[in-house]
Amino acid sequence: MSGMAADVWIAANDGRDLVRADAIVLFRFDDTGRLTAQLRDEARVTVTLLEGAASGRPPGDFHRQLIRTISELAASSGAHLVYAHKDDRGWHWVSETL
Template sequence: MVMSGTATDVWIVAHDGRDMVRADAIVLIRFDDTGRLTAQLRDEARVTVALLEGSASGRPPGDFHRQLIRTISELAASSGAHLVHAQKNDRGWHWVSETL
């Protein structure tokens, strides 16, 4: 997406914290009953990346994948690069974003 001459990149941190996925490379998000959230990437090999593993300390809300899509959409409308990751605190699971 290009806005006012500035490219917007939204990156999502994978579950292990070592890998990042560019949001515009995702074609499918799957959220299973164990709380595992995976993203299938747009490529010929159909690579799948785990964005969140199921957690014994509490399952994310049932619409957590929709919250991610909403967060990406809101950030894509802004300028600059952003990093998004899942976080659990005393109020539950939520998506956190930061400017890169």
């Protein structure tokens, strides 16, 4: 994810933590729907972005949808926050301007 605009942030841990998108080097999406991000640092810190099993499993390409959303927002101006949301249509990424 290196090279992304520093103005795109991802809400993690139900919005209690915010991760800057350009700090992420790896997404890991497991069979339970848990989505984690490994940060670009010496300690190889991993942050849980979504605990999917508790709220139902997101679609299999949910991590790819996040990458697409970040890329689109990085090309725009201003700061943005991205977070996972589940409603009657299922899981999707929502963005808002900060």
